[in-house]
Amino acid sequence: MSVALNQVIPWGRSLQEYTQMFNLSAKELDLRILGVGDGPASFNSEMTALGHTVLSIDPIYLFSRAQIEGRIEENYDTLISQVKQNSDNFVWDFFSDPAHWGRFRLETMRKFLEDFEVGKVQGRYLPESLPSLSFTDCQFDLALCSHLLFLYSVQLSFDFHRDSIQELCRVSQEVRIFPLLTLNGEKSPYVAPIQSYFSEAGFTVDICRVPYEFQKDGNEMMRIHRND
Ligand SMILES: C[S@@+](CC[C@H](N)C(=O)[O-])C[C@H]1O[C@@H](n2cnc3c(N)ncnc32)[C@H](O)[C@@H]1O
Incomplete structure (x- = not known):
């Protein structure tokens, strides 16, 4: 799939958030992990610094550090004002308020940007x-x-969704997806049919409560794994 950078709003989360969103145990951090659509998250950078193994894929990794950084700066004010205007739709727990959220996001994406060029050379960021x-x-x-x-x-x-999850189940023993809500904060209409489709195809599909909630009621992830 080709992607134009002006169609993407790069925005990224931290290792602490990934750990909570996916309920990752200390042991699971040592697994061979694929980060899917990781964008400018600092997950790969922070995990690598701790000696873990993560390969991240995202179409935006075709672009340079300067191009991705420019896009983050272009969109920052708009995203902050959208969250301020809709602050009732979010849970202010992990973040104390929109300003804290904005500072945290910038710090997270800065960690990604500082790691990006070296990580690309090491094959940790692939444009797939x-x-x-x-x-x-x-x-x-x-x-x-x-x-x-x-x-x-x-x-x-x-x-x-079906084809993407099928492909993730081919390349990985287990797949976890978070959140199960749409951008409007409603449960995705695909959750139930995806759960049925993969259960019928012989996978175990669980919906698990996790200790991370920023979108209101967005505290569930889907786990899909092989039965063998
Ligand atoms: C909202 S961002 C999430 C970034 C990161 N996963 C996080 O939670 O902080 C969504 C990401 O998905 C990427 N993306 C869009 N289409 C994709 C595709 N077909 N395959 C993989 N990644 C894709 C975008 O480029 C973007 O970086």
Whole structure:
């Protein structure tokens, strides 16, 4: 899939947030992890600094550090004012208020930007796109997809979701997706049909409560794993 940078708003989360969103145990951090649509999250950078193994994919990794940084700066004020205007839709717990949220996000994305060029050379940031990936079967233990599938249910079709999750189940033993809400804060209409589809295909599909909630009621993730 080709992507134009002006169609993407780069925005990224931290290792602490990934740990909570996906209920990651200390042992799970040692697995071979695929970060799916990681964008400018600092997850890969922070995990690598701690000696863990993460490979991140995102179409925006085609672009340079300066191009991604420019796009973050262009969108920052708009995103902050949107969150301020809609602050009742969010839980102010992990973040105390929109200003704290904005500072935290910038700090997170700064960590990503500082790691990006070296991580690209090391092959930790690859410009790949769902629904089709270059990896071999079961190359990863755990694929983590934060704020892409289900969140963009209006923009991305059911077929895209099914094909993408099928592909993630091919390359990884287990897939976790968070959140299960759309951008409007409603439960994605694809959650139930995806759960049925993959259960019928022989996978175990669980919906688990997690200790992270920023969008109101957005405190559930989906786990899909092989039965063998
Ligand atoms: C809202 S951001 C989430 C970033 C990160 N996962 C996080 O939670 O902080 C969504 C990301 O999905 C990426 N994306 C869009 N289409 C994609 C696709 N087909 N395959 C993989 N990533 C995609 C975007 O470029 C963007 O960086």
